[in-house]
Amino acid sequence: MKEILDAIQSQDSTAADFAGLSIPESYRAVTVHKDEAEMFAGLATRDKDPRKSLHLDEVPVPELGPGEALVAVMASSVNYNSVWTSIFEPVSTFGFLERYGKLSELTRRHDLPYHVIGSDLAGVVLRTGAGVNAWNPGDEVVAHCLSVELESSDGHNDTMLDPEQRIWGFETNFGGLAEIALVKSNQLMPKPKHLSWEEAASPGLVNSTAYRQLVSRNGAGMKQGDNVLIWGASGGLGSYATQFALAGGANPICVVSSDQKAEICRKMGATAIIDRNAEGFKFWKDEHNQDPREWKRFGKRIRELTGGEDVDIVFEHPGRETFGASVYVTRKGGTIVTCASTSGYNHEYDNRYLWMSLKRIIGSHFANYREAWEANRLIAKGKIHPTLSRVYSLEDTGQAAYDVHRNLHQGKVGILALAPREGLGVRDTELREQHIDAINRFRNV
Template sequence: MKEILDAIQSPDTTSADFAALPLPESYRAVTVHKDETEMFAGLTTRDKDPRKSLHIDDVPVPELGPGEALVAVMASSVNYNSVWTSIFEPLSTFGFLERYGKVSELTRRHDLPYHIIGSDLAGVVLRTGPGVNAWRPGDEVVAHCLSVELESSDGHNDTMLDPEQRIWGFETNFGGLAEIALVKSNQLMPKPEHLSWEEAAAPGLVNSTAYRQLVSRNGAGMKQGDNVLIWGASGGLGSYATQFALAGGATPICVVSSPEKAAICRAMGAEAVIDRNAEDYRFWKDERTQDPREWKRFGKRIRELTGGEDVDIVFEHPGRETFGASVYVTRKGGTVVTCASTSGYTHEYDNRYLWMSLKRIIGSHFANYREAWEANRLIAKGKIHPTLSKVYPLEETGQAAHDVHRNVHQGKVGVLALAPREGLGVRDHELREKHLRAINLFRDTTGSAPAGTAGAEDTTEATGSTGSPTEPAARHRGDD
């Protein structure tokens, strides 16, 4: 791996040089083990500790197939699907690997007694398989997490509708929390040149998810002037929704859970912020009974912040706890778009407020290749910025996942794989300098920005995760 890293760090290495590099027989990867899936039996979700189930193993380099690429991973990040995998909830991901292994002779590679996890990466292409023409060894890339076969007509208008749609690193093996990853070539996108490796690895999953959910015509189709209610607006998912709303001429109404998270939203440029803990909203009287009076109080507070207007769009992901309120506060003819159910996936709402007011509920799940590409393009142009708050080495991925599981972080938590330190990989220093304060916003807030990345004048909520489309409980963790 040292020879690969030296080649990546040398400015003179050519594509031919990368293609000639010998691949190692094995590499280090973050794994869960099939024989440990019952290790947390009897414990509550909160008490299940990713630090006990996530391992650093030396694993063999997988066989490279047609339309695939092997990527040297410089950095990755933690999403909530990595937490779900690590605590074996709502079920073990080895069932996904077993089913995928039955699709073809080639996919049998994925059905192993260990699962290499991770659904984000930034790195360098090492090898490409037969039929790959768009990418060459040496290309600096990021990867989105949509894995599709596209042999059915169902997926050709929208690849998210492909019957064999899966999330890489969650429903497939050989994910991004490793020194090498195996991806389909159509997962690859250009690395934003003004970002470091760890910054470039952070947006992929959550940025694409927020783009489809809020901006795309497959989601809410947000337009200028819309009022957008965003739950967990400083989180890994909500922080991108907040940026999309601001960049698109909409007004975000940011819901957070602390003054610190409210301050982050205001630093991003949002003016309408609700601290749900400080204002003590309790949408449920008990486990079975919601309180419509709290919906009304919440709606009144929103109108105070919008000049008397209701919200056009609700960016939903908490699920059971908030869904009744979300349906209620949406304006007549408005849209609730949901990508998750982190507080419970059995939703309850008063249907009178939906049907009689002609509201819509739209389900949204990750993003197709075009949507992921457009979302990454906005990052590359400096229109949307990473929300990275903290970075761990690969050996401490268990702690990084524990942070996300316990919701003690802000924005996204990054992981260094081959990168020996933070701050490497920046190619466009001029563009970086222009957006340095926005890039470091979440780092400055937590006090964890690496030395030399922010000027002295720079001062200044949970993370997203894509889960299985066939297992309702395995969804994005986007609450704050």
């Protein structure tokens, strides 16, 4: 690993130098273990502790197959799917690995008694498999997390519709929270040159997800002038949705849970902000009954901020706790687009407010390669910025996942893998200086 790191940090290393490096037999990786999948049985979700289930193990380097690449991971990040994997909810990810392992002789590698997790990375290509022409050893890259086979026609208009679509590092093995990762070569994208390794690793999953959900015609198709209600507007997903709305000429109505989070939204440029805790919004009377009066009060508050207009789009991801309110406050003919259910999967809403007002609910899941590429391109051009707030070591990934699980973070949290310290990997200092305040907006909040 030292030779790999030395080559990455050298100014003089060539593609031939990287191609000549020896690949180690093993590497350090953050894992969950199959024989511990029931360790949290009977506990409430909140009480399940990722620090107990996530391990830092030495694991064998996987065999490189056709169309694949081995990447030296300089940095990664923690997403909610890492939390879900660590607490074995809603199901153990070993079921995903078992099913994937049955697909072919090549995919059998993924069905192991341990799961190397993580769906983001920034790093350097070490090796490419047969048939890879677009990438070479030494290329500095980030990876999006869409894994597809594309042997069915269903995926060729939109690769997210491929029957064998999976999320790398969640539904496949050999993810990015490790010193080496195995990816399909069509997951790779150029690393934004003005960002450090940890900054470049942090947007991938959430930035691409927000792009498809809000901007793409596969999602809400946001346009100039739209009023966009954004739940958790300072969080991992919401912070990118807020940036896309502002950059695209829309009007974000940012819902947050503290004045500190409201201030982050103000720094991004948002002016219409609802602190749901300070204003006492509670959309459920009890575990079984919602409170339509609170929906109405919420809608009135939104109209106060928009000059009397209802929202055109709701950027939904909390799920059960907020979905009834989301459907209610959307304007006639408007769109509720949902990509997650962090507060619960069983959504309830009053269908009268949907069908009689011709509203639409759209399901959105990650992004296809083109959408991920466009989202990354906006990062590389300095139009959209990382929302990295804190960086942990690979050894402390369990604590990082715990903090995300308990919502103790802002924006995204990064993980250093091979990178020995923060701030390395910047290649374009001029572009960085132009945007340094925006790049650091979430730091140490």
